[in-house]
Amino acid sequence: MFVRWDGQRVTADGRPAETGGEPTLPGMEDAGLGAVRTFSAPEAMGTRFHEVRAKSALNRVPEGPYGFGWTVNPYRGCSHACVYCFARPTHTYLGFNAGRDFEKEIVVKVNVPEVLRTELSRPSWKRELVALGTNTDPYQWVESRYRLTREVLEALDEAETPVSVLTKSPLVLSDLPVFERMNRARPIGVNLSVPTVDEKAWRSTEPHTPSPRARLEAVAELRRRGIPSGILIAPIMPGINDRPDQIEPILRAASEADADFVTPIALNLRKETRTVFFDWLKGERPDLVPEYESLFSGRARLPKADQQRITSAARGRYRRRRTGERDSPPMRPPGAIPKAKPAAKPAEQGSLFDQ
Numbered sequence: 001m002f003v004r005w006d007g008q009r010v011t012a013d014g015r016p017a018e019t020g021g022e023p024t025l026p027g028m029e030d031a032g033l034g035a036v037r038t039f040s041a042p043e044a045m046g047t048r049f050h051e052v053r054a055k056s057a058l059n060r061v062p063e064g065p066y067g068f069g070w071t072v073n074p075y076r077g078c079s080h081a082c083v084y085c086f087a088r089p090t091h092t093y094l095g096f097n098a099g100r101d102f103e104k105e106i107v108v109k110v111n112v113p114e115v116l117r118t119e120l121s122r123p124s125w126k127r128e129l130v131a132l133g134t135n136t137d138p139y140q141w142v143e144s145r146y147r148l149t150r151e152v153l154e155a156l157d158e159a160e161t162p163v164s165v166l167t168k169s170p171l172v173l174s175d176l177p178v179f180e181r182m183n184r185a186r187p188i189g190v191n192l193s194v195p196t197v198d199e200k201a202w203r204s205t206e207p208h209t210p211s212p213r214a215r216l217e218a219v220a221e222l223r224r225r226g227i228p229s230g231i232l233i234a235p236i237m238p239g240i241n242d243r244p245d246q247i248e249p250i251l252r253a254a255s256e257a258d259a260d261f262v263t264p265i266a267l268n269l270r271k272e273t274r275t276v277f278f279d280w281l282k283g284e285r286p287d288l289v290p291e292y293e294s295l296f297s298g299r300a301r302l303p304k305a306d307q308q309r310i311t312s313a314a315r316g317r318y319r320r321r322r323t324g325e326r327d328s329p330p331m332r333p334p335g336a337i338p339k340a341k342p343a344a345k346p347a348e349q350g351s352l353f354d355q
Contacts, residue, residue: 047079047104054109057116068131074148076107078136082206083280084235087135089271098272113151120159133166153178162187168209170218179227192219193232196241197249204284220257234265236310239288247314255321262318264311270300
């Protein structure tokens, strides 16, 4: 089997890999990763997995609006292949590209639970909130084989550390016993990302993710077990998944599941994600290219006022459902969102969904 780095592998002291010692891969050493082996799994749709040894597990991040300052990422790259994924640029740090490589070259930190236990045992550790799923999904396909996320959760539980998890996969339910145990002792949150339940929008924008309906059912099961859980409608993409008839079913399911919150988040096209997304847009929704070029001209995000219009209707409507207030009139598309054209192309001519 051809491996991209076979002719480039060197040992830690610079000797060729074939002379012995642990190899490293270009770009990986700077990221604190040493290569162990690379292999393909026939059942994984042409994906290659690079087992590596991490030098650290806890990542310090600037504390933003979500309230966490530490993350753990057992995997780099993500087989879910979401066209809008804001984590795509991080793959370039490893010498990969942010497009196909991000989806097909998955880095597996095989020793991350052991490294994490060492870091959590230090007297300096203050048991601050640790987030999983902020870079790539901890419950993507490969987790069913390695179970690294399960071991990471066990380590955090042993260290009495609060946890927040974000995923697109109902595989998260396989760790319910751990979540229930943690929930009895400290803060924990398990949240599912559900950008849309529209069949065509889902299959086109996040082709290898589990069914959105299964994700919503996972939230319902988590809440039945008493686990704090919510839904991120993320991202909301103008003209793609922002229509009221696309968002309302998510709010309805969230209400039925007794989700703790619904958080809508507007699209973020930073760095290489912009290129990947626009390439997809040109192929799948060329009718929206002019609007996106205008909306995202010189910026990765929409102006704050437009973001607010995109997200406030869903947020407020779910809050009213939770509090029992009288429902507002049906949501109308925000003013900044491209409206359906009267002469839209029919589905058979390549539109993503019927306008």
